[in-house]
Amino acid sequence: EDKVVQSPLSLVVHEGDTVTLNCSYEVTNFRSLLWYKQEKKAPTFLFMLTSSGIEKKSGRLSSILDKKELFSILNITATQTGDSAVYLCAVGNSGNTPLVFGKGTRLSVIA
Amino acid sequence: SQTIHQWPATLVQPVGSPLSLECTVEGTSNPNLYWYRQAAGRGLQLLFYSVGIGQISSEVPQNLSASRPQDRQFILSSKKLLLSDSGFYLCAWSVGRVNSGANVLTFGAGSRLTVL
Numbered sequence: 001e002d003k004v005v006q007s008p009l010s011l012v013v014h015e016g017d018t019v020t021l022n023c024s025y026e027v028t029n030f031r032s033l034l035w036y037k038q039e040k041k042a043p044t045f046l047f048m049l050t051s052s053g054i055e056k057k058s059g060r061l062s063s064i065l066d067k068k069e070l071f072s073i074l075n076i077t078a079t080q081t082g083d084s085a086v087y088l089c090a091v092g093n094s095g096n097t098p099l100v101f102g103k104g105t106r107l108s109v110i111a
Numbered sequence: 112s113q114t115i116h117q118w119p120a121t122l123v124q125p126v127g128s129p130l131s132l133e134c135t136v137e138g139t140s141n142p143n144l145y146w147y148r149q150a151a152g153r154g155l156q157l158l159f160y161s162v163g164i165g166q167i168s169s170e171v172p173q174n175l176s177a178s179r180p181q182d183r184q185f186i187l188s189s190k191k192l193l194l195s196d197s198g199f200y201l202c203a204w205s206v207g208r209v210n211s212g213a214n215v216l217t218f219g220a221g222s223r224l225t226v227l
Contacts, residue, residue: 034215034216041220041221042201042218042219042220042221043155043201043218044218045215045216045217048215088154088155090155090216092214098143098145098157098160098170098216099157099214099216100157101147101154101155101156101157102154103153103154104154104155
């Protein structure tokens with residue numbers, strides 16, 4: 001059974017700090033790993049990673065995948081209160097089943 | 112552009128009452144449609160998905176059912192709600208094969224259900 005484990009489950013930081021969120025996975029026939037941000041309602045898509053070692057970047061957010069060690073990290077630099085959200089990691093395989101999500105990391109950024 | 116609508120946004124129901132949550136997608140044809148449930152501290156649990164009209168795949172056997180009466184409409188139902196059905200229900204869509212590795216899910220705004 002495919003499995004996604006995120007850590008930490010929750011995190012409180014001060015504005016300006018840099019944070020690293022972790023996602024490890026076990027999946028048969030891995031194809032992609034996705035990161036989502038969920039503030040209050042609908043999760044919104046951040047990144048899709050398919051290749052090891054290639055960093056995806058969007059503003060202060062970046063992510064990288066290690067297919068050998070089966071994990072990904074999401075980095076947020078110079079955090080702002082608007083970064084407060086639940087960050088979800090999901091993995092997809094080459095089979096015929098939908099994405100499997102982790103439990104998420106709840107990030108709280110305080111001023 | 113594509114949009115996804117989900118309603119109602121909030122629902123408080125007594126135990127034993129029926130449930131109907133509706134989701135519609137606009138601006139695309141033949142989408143894959145999904146129902147997820149998010150309980151506190153438990154991440155997103157896939158309940159059902161559908162690749163076409165009348166085609167429903169159930170991931171977790173429970174007190175709920177799903178139907179897809181039209182191409183862009185997905186309904187989540189229950190005949191008798193349980194306390195454990197409380198949670199945040201999210202509808203999502205994608206295009207192409209359900210082969211999830213290539214597809215990005217787009218989510219609706221969610222329906223928060225409280226069963227008392």
